[in-house]
Amino acid sequence: MENVEIAHILGKYADLLEIQGEGLFRVLAYRKAARTLESLSQQVAQLLAEGKDLEELPGIGKSMAGHIQEIIKTGTLKGLKKLRKEIPTTLDELLEIEGLGPKRTKQLYEQLGISSIKELERALDSDKVDSLRGFGQKSVEKIRQAIQNLGKRPKRFKLLDADQLVRPLIEYLRKGGNIEQLEVAGSYRRRMETVGDIDILAASDNPQPVMQRFQSYPEVERVVAAGATRGTVILRSGLQVDLRILPRRSYGSALHYFTGSKAHNVAVRKLGVERGLRVSEYGVFRVPEGKRAEDVGVEEGERIGGAKEEDVFRAVNMDSVPPELREDRGEIQAAQKHKLPDLIVLEDIRGDLHMHSKWTDGNGTIIEMARACKERGYQYCAITDHSKAVRVAGGLSAEDFKRQREEIEDARTKVLGITIFTGCEVDILPDGSLDLPDDVLEQLDVVVAAVHAKMDMTQSEMTKRVLKALAHPAITILAHPTGRLINHREPFAIDLEEIFHAAKRTQVVVELDAQPDRLDLNDLHLFRAREIGVKIAINTDAHSTGQLRFMRYGIDQARRGWLEKRHVLNAMAQPQLEMWLKQRRQRFDKAAAL
DNA sequence: GCCGTTTTCGGCCCGACTGTTTTCAGTCG
Numbered sequence: 182m183e184n185v186e187i188a189h190i191l192g193k194y195a196d197l198l199e200i201q202g203e204g205l206f207r208v209l210a211y212r213k214a215a216r217t218l219e220s221l222s223q224q225v226a227q228l229l230a231e232g233k234d235l236e237e238l239p240g241i242g243k244s245m246a247g248h249i250q251e252i253i254k255t256g257t258l259k260g261l262k263k264l265r266k267e268i269p270t271t272l273d274e275l276l277e278i279e280g281l282g283p284k285r286t287k288q289l290y291e292q293l294g295i296s297s298i299k300e301l302e303r304a305l306d307s308d309k310v311d312s313l314r315g316f317g318q319k320s321v322e323k324i325r326q327a328i329q330n331l332g333k334r335p336k337r338f339k340l341l342d343a344d345q346l347v348r349p350l351i352e353y354l355r356k357g358g359n360i361e362q363l364e365v366a367g368s369y370r371r372r373m374e375t376v377g378d379i380d381i382l383a384a385s386d387n388p389q390p391v392m393q394r395f396q397s398y399p400e401v402e403r404v405v406a407a408g409a410t411r412g413t414v415i416l417r418s419g420l421q422v423d424l425r426i427l428p429r430r431s432y433g434s435a436l437h438y439f440t441g442s443k444a445h446n447v448a449v450r451k452l453g454v455e456r457g458l459r460v461s462e463y464g465v466f467r468v469p470e471g472k473r474a475e476d477v478g479v480e481e482g483e484r485i486g487g488a489k490e491e492d493v494f495r496a497v498n499m500d501s502v503p504p505e506l507r508e509d510r511g512e513i514q515a516a517q518k519h520k521l522p523d524l525i526v527l528e529d530i531r532g533d534l535h536m537h538s539k540w541t542d543g544n545g546t547i548i549e550m551a552r553a554c555k556e557r558g559y560q561y562c563a564i565t566d567h568s569k570a571v572r573v574a575g576g577l578s579a580e581d582f583k584r585q586r587e588e589i590e591d592a593r594t595k596v597l598g599i600t601i602f603t604g605c606e607v608d609i610l611p612d613g614s615l616d617l618p619d620d621v622l623e624q625l626d627v628v629v630a631a632v633h634a635k636m637d638m639t640q641s642e643m644t645k646r647v648l649k650a651l652a653h654p655a656i657t658i659l660a661h662p663t664g665r666l667i668n669h670r671e672p673f674a675i676d677l678e679e680i681f682h683a684a685k686r687t688q689v690v691v692e693l694d695a696q697p698d699r700l701d702l703n704d705l706h707l708f709r710a711r712e713i714g715v716k717i718a719i720n721t722d723a724h725s726t727g728q729l730r731f732m733r734y735g736i737d738q739a740r741r742g743w744l745e746k747r748h749v750l751n752a753m754a755q756p757q758l759e760m761w762l763k764q765r766r767q768r769f770d771k772a773a774a775l
Numbered sequence: 776g777c778c779g780t781t782t783t784c785g786g787c788c789c790g791a792c793t794g795t796t797t798t799c800a801g802t803c804g
Contacts, residue, residue: 210776450788
């Protein structure tokens with residue numbers, strides 16, 4: 182059973198407990214445990230099998246560990262079944278409705294017997310709902326609207342799409358003036374592969390005109406909320422944008438706060454509390470003696486800092502944590518011990534080892550691709566067109582690759598100052614064999630192997646298939662290992678843990694495909710690959726010269742996976758890489774001789 | 776339900792906005 186499935190059950194249980202009126206902290210404990218599971222880089226079922234103690238995980242104690250074991254064993258929770266008998270199973274779907282939380286959901290159920298969205302809609306049409314205490318005509322209208330909006334807007338936006346929507350908005354806000362500093366925070370700043378909404382932070386002494394301008398941005402479809410310092414709008418694209426405006430003295434602490442993640446913030450604030458500090462978006466303050474926390478004003482007490490983000494980290498004795506790491510996945514402890522990783526940056530990349538040309542489904546010629554790589558400052562690139570099994574892409578035969586080699590040799594004489602490697606993206610066929618004969622493969626500098634068809638195998642079949650391919654001595658890189666397309670196609674079933682161990686044994690490099698809709702491997706996979714000691718190649722899989730810029734998204738994802746320059750194959754300088762590839766060929770020759 | 780060299784009991788991050796409320800609860804991030 183997958184961690185996310187277990188987390189989902191725990192989360193569901195928390196929802197129902199909350200509706201039932203269970204103490205909030207017990208509810209939060211289940212949510213925290215769910216979050217912990219979601220951010221593990223290994224399957225919890227496997228940790229158990231290895232005899233690991235789950236109670237060592239944050240937010241998981243004796244009884245939670247028991248719950249988790251029960252879910253793995255039985256697929257569900259007894260307590261959840263019991264709750265389901267007391268509360269209609271459809272009740273938690275009401276929580277999906279914007280503006281409806283546990284309290285009002287409970288009220289609707291207990292006082293009107295409403296337990297599904299359908300029943301709620303009927304009740305809204307009569308005047309039953311607005312006669313309830315706490316509900317008025319406006320609430321009824323808002324709920325009605327929220328039901329209509331359900332499922333209408335995309336749940337999460339790919340980072341590339343968010344980039345394109347955010348850039349003009351930022352420009353528009355800046356042009357309006359009255360802004361001293363402006364930044365996009367939230368999951369966007371943490372460079373998550375997808376973002377649910379956009380959080381913009383501005384420093385201003387005159388917030389009113391800024392908020393005004395924000396609401397009148399031409400792309401705004403509707404204004405959800407607009408206060409003095411905080412506003413929320415939905416753009417025509419469906420993207421929700423929050424703007425928060427604070428004075429400059431609070432900008433750093435606010436940036437930290439709104440960058441999140443929530444789990445990271447909770448952990449940092451807790452460290453603050455232990456030191457008698459109050460950490461909020463307004464700054465870091467020493468809590469005045471003898472006052473109850475709830476009686477203290479937001480800016481009361483001695484101000485320790487807040488203008489700069491570093492102030493927050495310094496106040497709790499930590500090194501500054503790069504946004505990409507702020508997920509409470511160990512970065513707090515690492516920052517306290519001065520052991521944060523030295524994360525890879527775009528400038529560390531020396532070349533791109535997976536791209537297509539006009540020979541198959543790419544738009545650029547070999548010369549154009551090589552030239553574009555050179556312009557990016559790369560020392561090398563590899564042309565890796567599809568093999569014949571990928572019919573739709575016009576995959577090449579063994580004969581085609583021999584002819585392509587002549588063109589590459591010609592390009593080498595025309596584009597100087599960059600090494601152009603020969604290569605291919607060879608299909609891993611359903612039986613695990615490769616789609617090109619060995620004598621072709623052994624002539625190529627870089628062999629990228631990937632699954633493109635028959636992705637509906639069982640996990641054990643798919644794992645066997647890829648393991649067989651990994652055992653082939655010709656393979657340099659395993660490309661997009663899970664085959665997922667964000668928001669479009671689920672990853673195929675495969676046991677990556679086993680794949681990583683095999684890749685480490687056979688010294689096959691595993692790819693992080695930087696296409697914004699692939700980003701395959703994901704951050705947790707990368708973290709685990711790093712732990713196991715697998716080398717990673719960050720490649721764009723570019724199908725045009727323009728797509729070479731996707732390297733940036735690969736770097737973002739790699740940083741989220743704690744990768745450093747030393748973990749990345751194509752951060753190697755050209756001579757070292759040539760040496761590395763040479764050793765690989767020797768291994769191939771040795772295997773062939775056996 | 777979790778957690779702890781100040782605690783094994785009593786805390787648990789902190790604040791804005793909205794609507795309905797005559798002073799605050801609910802929801803959200």
